[in-house]
Amino acid sequence: MDDLPDEDGTEKLEVWCAGEEWCPVTTTASLIGKKWHPVIVHRLLEHGPSGFNELQENVDGISSKVLSDSLEDLEDNQLVEREIISEKPFRVHYSLTEYGESLQPVIYAMRDWGMQYLNEPDDGSAA
Protein backbone atom coordinates (compact mmCIF):
# COMPACT_ATOMS: atom_id res chain seq x y z
CA MET A 1 0.00 0.00 0.00
CA ASP A 2 2.74 2.45 -0.81
CA ASP A 3 1.68 3.18 -4.32
CA LEU A 4 -0.44 6.26 -4.23
CA PRO A 5 0.47 9.69 -3.02
CA ASP A 6 -2.99 10.73 -1.96
CA GLU A 7 -5.25 13.31 -3.53
CA ASP A 8 -6.18 13.26 -7.15
CA GLY A 9 -3.98 10.31 -7.91
CA THR A 10 -6.23 8.25 -5.78
CA GLU A 11 -9.44 9.07 -7.51
CA LYS A 12 -7.91 8.22 -10.83
CA LEU A 13 -7.26 4.77 -9.58
CA GLU A 14 -10.94 4.52 -8.82
CA VAL A 15 -11.74 5.29 -12.37
CA TRP A 16 -9.27 2.99 -14.07
CA CYS A 17 -10.30 -0.21 -12.60
CA ALA A 18 -13.94 0.40 -12.19
CA GLY A 19 -14.17 1.07 -15.88
CA GLU A 20 -14.32 -0.69 -19.15
CA GLU A 21 -11.39 -1.51 -21.33
CA TRP A 22 -9.01 1.06 -20.02
CA CYS A 23 -8.09 -0.60 -16.79
CA PRO A 24 -4.40 -1.35 -17.16
CA VAL A 25 -4.61 -4.53 -15.15
CA THR A 26 -7.48 -5.82 -17.21
CA THR A 27 -5.76 -4.68 -20.36
CA THR A 28 -2.74 -6.79 -19.56
CA ALA A 29 -4.95 -9.66 -18.52
CA SER A 30 -6.80 -9.48 -21.80
CA LEU A 31 -3.60 -9.64 -23.79
CA ILE A 32 -1.71 -12.35 -21.99
CA GLY A 33 -4.37 -13.80 -19.73
CA LYS A 34 -4.95 -16.79 -21.92
CA LYS A 35 -3.83 -20.18 -20.82
CA TRP A 36 -0.78 -20.51 -23.03
CA HIS A 37 0.14 -16.95 -23.83
CA PRO A 38 2.43 -16.36 -20.87
CA VAL A 39 4.30 -19.59 -21.49
CA ILE A 40 4.75 -18.82 -25.16
CA VAL A 41 6.09 -15.38 -24.35
CA HIS A 42 8.31 -16.89 -21.71
CA ARG A 43 9.72 -19.40 -24.17
CA LEU A 44 10.42 -16.67 -26.67
CA LEU A 45 12.10 -14.62 -23.99
CA GLU A 46 14.33 -17.51 -23.04
CA HIS A 47 15.04 -19.02 -26.42
CA GLY A 48 14.74 -16.12 -28.79
CA PRO A 49 13.31 -16.56 -32.28
CA SER A 50 11.88 -20.00 -32.75
CA GLY A 51 10.26 -22.05 -35.45
CA PHE A 52 6.77 -23.37 -35.12
CA ASN A 53 7.58 -26.93 -34.19
CA GLU A 54 10.45 -25.83 -32.02
CA LEU A 55 8.05 -23.67 -30.10
CA GLN A 56 5.56 -26.46 -29.89
CA GLU A 57 8.21 -28.74 -28.45
CA ASN A 58 9.16 -26.17 -25.87
CA VAL A 59 5.67 -25.47 -24.75
CA ASP A 60 4.79 -29.12 -24.85
CA GLY A 61 1.30 -30.41 -24.49
CA ILE A 62 -0.04 -27.69 -26.74
CA SER A 63 -1.71 -28.69 -29.96
CA SER A 64 -0.76 -27.09 -33.24
CA LYS A 65 -4.17 -25.55 -33.53
CA VAL A 66 -3.98 -23.89 -30.16
CA LEU A 67 -0.42 -22.77 -30.73
CA SER A 68 -1.32 -21.37 -34.12
CA ASP A 69 -4.32 -19.67 -32.66
CA SER A 70 -2.37 -18.23 -29.76
CA LEU A 71 0.40 -16.97 -31.99
CA GLU A 72 -2.14 -15.33 -34.25
CA ASP A 73 -3.64 -13.58 -31.29
CA LEU A 74 -0.24 -12.48 -30.05
CA GLU A 75 0.63 -11.23 -33.51
CA ASP A 76 -2.63 -9.40 -33.69
CA ASN A 77 -1.70 -7.56 -30.54
CA GLN A 78 1.76 -6.81 -31.84
CA LEU A 79 3.44 -8.80 -29.14
CA VAL A 80 4.88 -11.37 -31.50
CA GLU A 81 6.33 -11.03 -34.95
CA ARG A 82 6.37 -13.66 -37.63
CA GLU A 83 9.15 -13.74 -40.16
CA ILE A 84 9.49 -16.04 -43.12
CA ILE A 85 13.14 -16.91 -43.29
CA SER A 86 13.02 -19.46 -46.06
CA GLU A 87 10.61 -20.21 -48.88
CA LYS A 88 11.75 -23.45 -50.35
CA PRO A 89 12.05 -25.52 -47.26
CA PHE A 90 9.41 -23.35 -45.71
CA ARG A 91 10.73 -21.92 -42.50
CA VAL A 92 9.47 -19.31 -40.14
CA HIS A 93 10.67 -17.51 -37.08
CA TYR A 94 8.50 -16.24 -34.32
CA SER A 95 9.99 -13.56 -32.15
CA LEU A 96 8.93 -10.92 -29.71
CA THR A 97 8.35 -7.37 -30.79
CA GLU A 98 9.43 -4.59 -28.52
CA TYR A 99 6.03 -4.77 -26.94
CA GLY A 100 6.56 -8.41 -26.32
CA GLU A 101 10.03 -7.86 -24.91
CA SER A 102 8.65 -5.24 -22.61
CA LEU A 103 6.54 -7.93 -21.03
CA GLN A 104 9.63 -9.42 -19.49
CA PRO A 105 9.03 -7.95 -16.01
CA VAL A 106 5.50 -9.27 -16.01
CA ILE A 107 6.44 -12.74 -17.15
CA TYR A 108 9.35 -12.93 -14.77
CA ALA A 109 7.19 -11.73 -11.92
CA MET A 110 4.76 -14.49 -12.76
CA ARG A 111 7.55 -17.01 -12.98
CA ASP A 112 9.07 -15.95 -9.69
CA TRP A 113 5.79 -16.02 -7.91
CA GLY A 114 4.96 -19.38 -9.39
CA MET A 115 8.26 -20.79 -8.21
CA GLN A 116 7.60 -19.54 -4.73
CA TYR A 117 4.11 -20.94 -4.80
CA LEU A 118 5.30 -24.32 -5.97
CA ASN A 119 7.90 -24.45 -3.25
CA GLU A 120 5.46 -23.72 -0.48
CA PRO A 121 4.63 -26.66 1.76
CA ASP A 122 1.02 -25.89 0.82
CA ASP A 123 0.32 -25.36 4.52
CA GLY A 124 -1.81 -28.10 5.96
CA SER A 125 -3.78 -25.72 8.12
CA ALA A 126 -7.42 -25.02 7.48
CA ALA A 127 -8.13 -22.68 4.61
Add this chain to the structure above:
Amino acid sequence: MDDLPDEDGTEKLEVWCAGEEWCPVTTTASLIGKKWHPVIVHRLLEHGPSGFNELQENVDGISSKVLSDSLEDLEDNQLVEREIISEKPFRVHYSLTEYGESLQPVIYAMRDWGMQYLNEPDDGSAA
Protein backbone atom coordinates in the same frame (compact mmCIF):
# COMPACT_ATOMS: atom_id res chain seq x y z
CA MET B 1 18.33 -13.37 -18.75
CA ASP B 2 19.51 -12.82 -15.25
CA ASP B 3 17.15 -15.28 -13.78
CA LEU B 4 19.07 -18.31 -12.75
CA PRO B 5 22.46 -18.67 -11.12
CA ASP B 6 23.62 -21.60 -13.17
CA GLU B 7 24.07 -25.19 -12.03
CA ASP B 8 21.08 -27.39 -11.75
CA GLY B 9 18.83 -24.38 -11.66
CA THR B 10 19.32 -23.73 -15.34
CA GLU B 11 18.53 -27.14 -16.64
CA LYS B 12 15.48 -27.14 -14.50
CA LEU B 13 14.20 -24.23 -16.49
CA GLU B 14 14.13 -26.41 -19.57
CA VAL B 15 12.12 -28.97 -17.76
CA TRP B 16 9.68 -26.71 -16.00
CA CYS B 17 8.09 -25.13 -18.93
CA ALA B 18 7.99 -28.06 -21.21
CA GLY B 19 6.13 -29.96 -18.58
CA GLU B 20 2.75 -30.28 -17.06
CA GLU B 21 1.45 -28.44 -14.05
CA TRP B 22 4.72 -27.52 -12.51
CA CYS B 23 5.69 -24.74 -14.83
CA PRO B 24 5.80 -21.66 -12.61
CA VAL B 25 4.57 -19.38 -15.35
CA THR B 26 1.66 -21.65 -16.12
CA THR B 27 1.02 -22.10 -12.44
CA THR B 28 0.64 -18.39 -11.97
CA ALA B 29 -1.42 -18.14 -15.10
CA SER B 30 -3.71 -20.86 -13.85
CA LEU B 31 -4.29 -19.09 -10.58
CA ILE B 32 -4.78 -15.53 -11.70
CA GLY B 33 -5.10 -15.93 -15.44
CA LYS B 34 -8.84 -15.58 -15.40
CA LYS B 35 -10.49 -12.51 -16.75
CA TRP B 36 -11.38 -10.89 -13.46
CA HIS B 37 -8.95 -12.37 -11.00
CA PRO B 38 -6.17 -9.85 -11.45
CA VAL B 39 -8.55 -6.94 -11.07
CA ILE B 40 -10.07 -8.39 -7.96
CA VAL B 41 -6.66 -8.92 -6.42
CA HIS B 42 -5.69 -5.45 -7.48
CA ARG B 43 -8.72 -3.96 -5.83
CA LEU B 44 -8.02 -5.83 -2.65
CA LEU B 45 -4.44 -4.64 -2.74
CA GLU B 46 -5.55 -1.05 -3.10
CA HIS B 47 -8.55 -1.00 -0.85
CA GLY B 48 -7.85 -3.67 1.67
CA PRO B 49 -10.64 -5.80 3.09
CA SER B 50 -13.87 -5.19 1.26
CA GLY B 51 -17.45 -6.29 1.42
CA PHE B 52 -19.08 -8.11 -1.44
CA ASN B 53 -21.01 -5.25 -2.92
CA GLU B 54 -18.20 -2.85 -2.29
CA LEU B 55 -15.96 -5.12 -4.28
CA GLN B 56 -18.54 -5.44 -6.99
CA GLU B 57 -18.76 -1.69 -7.24
CA ASN B 58 -15.03 -1.38 -7.51
CA VAL B 59 -14.66 -3.98 -10.16
CA ASP B 60 -17.72 -2.75 -11.99
CA GLY B 61 -19.32 -4.60 -14.83
CA ILE B 62 -18.88 -7.90 -13.06
CA SER B 63 -21.98 -9.87 -12.17
CA SER B 64 -22.51 -11.23 -8.70
CA LYS B 65 -22.25 -14.77 -9.96
CA VAL B 66 -18.92 -14.21 -11.61
CA LEU B 67 -17.61 -12.28 -8.65
CA SER B 68 -18.80 -14.95 -6.27
CA ASP B 69 -17.35 -17.63 -8.48
CA SER B 70 -14.06 -15.81 -8.80
CA LEU B 71 -13.81 -15.24 -5.07
CA GLU B 72 -14.55 -18.86 -4.42
CA ASP B 73 -11.79 -19.85 -6.78
CA LEU B 74 -9.39 -17.41 -5.16
CA GLU B 75 -10.34 -18.71 -1.76
CA ASP B 76 -9.83 -22.23 -2.91
CA ASN B 77 -6.30 -21.32 -3.87
CA GLN B 78 -5.70 -19.56 -0.58
CA LEU B 79 -5.19 -16.22 -2.20
CA VAL B 80 -8.25 -14.66 -0.63
CA GLU B 81 -9.74 -15.02 2.78
CA ARG B 82 -13.36 -14.61 3.68
CA GLU B 83 -14.33 -13.43 7.09
CA ILE B 84 -17.82 -13.12 8.45
CA ILE B 85 -17.81 -9.94 10.46
CA SER B 86 -21.48 -9.76 11.27
CA GLU B 87 -24.25 -12.31 11.44
CA LYS B 88 -27.42 -10.34 11.89
CA PRO B 89 -27.02 -7.85 9.13
CA PHE B 90 -24.94 -10.40 7.33
CA ARG B 91 -21.63 -8.88 6.46
CA VAL B 92 -18.45 -10.25 5.13
CA HIS B 93 -14.95 -9.08 4.48
CA TYR B 94 -12.80 -10.36 1.71
CA SER B 95 -9.11 -9.84 2.11
CA LEU B 96 -5.87 -11.13 0.73
CA THR B 97 -3.96 -13.88 2.44
CA GLU B 98 -0.22 -13.70 2.56
CA TYR B 99 -0.21 -15.58 -0.71
CA GLY B 100 -2.48 -12.98 -2.14
CA GLU B 101 -0.38 -10.14 -0.83
CA SER B 102 2.68 -11.71 -2.32
CA LEU B 103 1.09 -11.30 -5.71
CA GLN B 104 1.62 -7.58 -5.47
CA PRO B 105 4.71 -7.53 -7.72
CA VAL B 106 2.87 -9.51 -10.36
CA ILE B 107 -0.23 -7.36 -10.27
CA TYR B 108 1.75 -4.16 -10.26
CA ALA B 109 3.90 -5.37 -13.11
CA MET B 110 0.71 -6.05 -15.03
CA ARG B 111 -0.67 -2.66 -14.10
CA ASP B 112 2.48 -0.84 -15.10
CA TRP B 113 2.73 -2.64 -18.37
CA GLY B 114 -0.92 -2.02 -19.08
CA MET B 115 -0.50 1.68 -18.43
CA GLN B 116 2.41 1.82 -20.79
CA TYR B 117 0.48 -0.09 -23.40
CA LEU B 118 -2.51 2.19 -23.10
CA ASN B 119 -0.34 5.24 -23.48
CA GLU B 120 1.33 4.04 -26.64
CA PRO B 121 0.27 5.88 -29.81
CA ASP B 122 -0.55 2.40 -31.10
CA ASP B 123 1.98 2.98 -33.89
CA GLY B 124 0.33 3.51 -37.22
CA SER B 125 3.03 1.58 -39.06
CA ALA B 126 2.36 -1.77 -40.63
CA ALA B 127 2.01 -4.63 -38.21
Add this chain to the structure above:
DNA sequence: CTGAATCCTAAAGGATACTG
Protein backbone atom coordinates in the same frame (compact mmCIF):
# COMPACT_ATOMS: atom_id res chain seq x y z
C1' DC C 1 -27.30 -6.72 2.18
C1' DT C 2 -24.84 -11.09 0.99
C1' DG C 3 -24.41 -14.38 -2.03
C1' DA C 4 -25.94 -19.00 -3.81
C1' DA C 5 -28.63 -21.52 -7.69
C1' DT C 6 -30.05 -21.91 -12.30
C1' DC C 7 -29.84 -21.49 -16.99
C1' DC C 8 -27.68 -19.94 -21.15
C1' DT C 9 -24.21 -18.44 -24.66
C1' DA C 10 -19.80 -17.64 -26.35
C1' DA C 11 -15.36 -18.79 -26.47
C1' DA C 12 -11.28 -21.24 -25.24
C1' DG C 13 -8.93 -25.40 -25.45
C1' DG C 14 -8.03 -29.82 -27.54
C1' DA C 15 -7.80 -34.29 -30.75
C1' DT C 16 -7.32 -35.62 -35.20
C1' DA C 17 -6.70 -35.39 -39.93
C1' DC C 18 -5.29 -33.16 -43.85
C1' DT C 19 -2.75 -29.66 -47.05
C1' DG C 20 0.99 -26.45 -49.19
Add this chain to the structure above:
DNA sequence: CAGTATCCTTTAGGATTCAG
Protein backbone atom coordinates in the same frame (compact mmCIF):
# COMPACT_ATOMS: atom_id res chain seq x y z
C1' DC D 1 8.20 -28.10 -41.76
C1' DA D 2 4.28 -25.16 -40.92
C1' DG D 3 0.33 -24.76 -40.52
C1' DT D 4 -5.37 -25.21 -41.63
C1' DA D 5 -9.76 -27.38 -41.22
C1' DT D 6 -13.15 -29.88 -38.51
C1' DC D 7 -15.31 -31.29 -34.84
C1' DC D 8 -15.92 -31.78 -30.08
C1' DT D 9 -15.75 -30.89 -24.88
C1' DT D 10 -15.11 -27.90 -21.29
C1' DT D 11 -15.41 -23.84 -19.07
C1' DA D 12 -15.56 -19.01 -18.42
C1' DG D 13 -18.60 -15.42 -18.29
C1' DG D 14 -23.21 -13.33 -17.84
C1' DA D 15 -28.52 -12.45 -16.80
C1' DT D 16 -31.79 -13.46 -13.78
C1' DT D 17 -33.89 -15.28 -9.93
C1' DC D 18 -34.11 -16.97 -5.29
C1' DA D 19 -32.75 -17.50 -0.42
C1' DG D 20 -30.60 -16.51 4.34
